């Protein structure tokens with residue numbers, strides 16, 4: 001399973017890249033807006049330079065022509081750019097053209113298996129089911145993820161399943177059990193993936209015992 005970080009914050013990206021934990025980055029308009037008044041294209045280029053892996057950058061047009069114009073500009077920024085398109089009818093039209101032009105895509109705001117089936121048929125590079133937001137409304141997000149996995153395996157679709165809107169470490173474990181290809185994880189959750197109190201207690205004891213030998 002690949003780990004992406006779900007943020008547009010350069011400091012966080014540098015930190016986790018330095019730890020060797022990052023395969024890629026996902027951003028969206030809400031995450032970009034947290035960074036203040038940045039130059040979107042320059043910022044995406046900077047992220048690509050740091051991570052040297054797939055970086056999702058989202059369009060904001062709602063018609064396919066507008067999405068395509070944005071997609072082409074974004075794709076020219078770096079070979080690492082993956083264009084994020086909304087999973088609506090206009091987004092599907094734009095996806096078909098991006099696939100033809102060899103532009104990598106990440107179909108976002110996916111909440112049910114049929115959306116995932118359709119984007120795979122049209123050649124999406126990634127599909128992003130938003131798991132936490134399904135849990136928020138009392139739906140079983142992992143059942144949705146499992147169904148998408150089954151459908152993709154039935155037909156050998158090459159679209160990668162990118163588990164998104166993950167809120168806690170258990171989400172990552174559950175997504176890994178189901179076989180999501182990628183988990184995109186917010187920095188606060190990424191920081192907790194290695195945590196276990198018994199690890200800290202164990203290390204403290206080892207070091208205390210080691211001091212006794214030296215004494």
Ligand code: G3P
Nearest residue numbers: 006026132133164165184
């Ligand atoms: O990658 C999608 C993610 O940013 C959405 O997360 O927590 O806003 O549902 P959240």
